[in-house]
Amino acid sequence: MNYQNSLEFARQLDAEDSLSHFRKKFHIPTDTNNNELIYLCGNSLGLQPKTTSEYIQKELQDWAKLGVEGHTEGEHPWLPYHELLTKNMAKIVGAKPNEVVMMNTLTTNLHLMMVSFYQPTDKKYKIVIEADAFPSDKYAMESQLKFHGHDEKEGLILWKPREGEELCRFEDLEQILEKQGEEIALLMIGSTNYYSGQSYPLKKITGLGHKYNCKVGFDLAHGAGNIQPNLHET
Incomplete structure (x- = not known):
């Protein structure tokens, strides 16, 4: 076209x-x-x-009739409620249902994931994000660096477009890892940049990060539903 x-x-x-x-x-x-x-x-x-108000009203009615028992009873018990959403979300992000869980909010989930996977050392602690990352992503990375006793300005590395350009080049990310890979613990990249709309090569980024023994995370908030991430293959 x-x-x-x-x-x-x-x-x-x-x-x-x-x-x-x-x-x-x-x-x-x-x-x-x-x-x-x-x-x-x-x-x-x-x-x-x-249909939002209709669905919410159903849950309010269960709350009124069942009270705390609504967690395990009613048409849609609240405790396993996320399971109702898993199958469709797995299709959206290109993953298997047992690889997906629906929970919380974006920044809360970033912190919860980093508690498990971001394990910095005195030498290997830096985090790479794309320039113009979603602001709350940047704040979360800075908070984690400070929580672990590191300076957020020294610890946060920006993958950014070259002067006069608008999109990030993969070869520039390669250069960052070549120069500082021994100091980088985590690559946290948006699958699609909310500011420019650029979609990043997730599989290539994953392979690059693993080459330098880095954990790799992707924020799909602006990619899921717009592109097909194929997370299982990534």
Whole structure:
């Protein structure tokens, strides 16, 4: 397809969009004149599905009728509730169901994962993230460095585009590891950069990190649902 920077071409794509009917399933905010807004903040908070209040009301009714027993009884017991979501999420991220769990929020999960997998030493403690990483990711990495007694400015290495360019080059990440691999404990990269939209080669990054005995983590918050990460193969 030959993409064109024109209003006519944009309207053509909208008309041919096989998923356009899903738009009707969401509440769309309006302006002061009650005109629907063009919503581009899905990376921060997605639009509310119109069925949301119905599903929440069902759980509130179970809470009212069952109290604490709602954890193990009712139509959808709360304790294993995450299992209802596992199969579909596994498809989205390209993993096996036994490799996936739905829990908590992004930054909380980053900290929980790093408690287990980020085990720095006095020499090998540095963390590589991409420049313009999602801010809360950067804050979490800085917090972990400080928690382990390291200076966050010395310990955080930015993989960034070259001057005059907008995208990160894999060969520049290779150079970072070649020069500082003995000091780097973790690569924490977004699968898709929320700022530029660049998607990174996850399998190549994983192989590169393991070559230098580094743990490798990916934040899929802006990639899952937009690209197919194929985590199991990564």
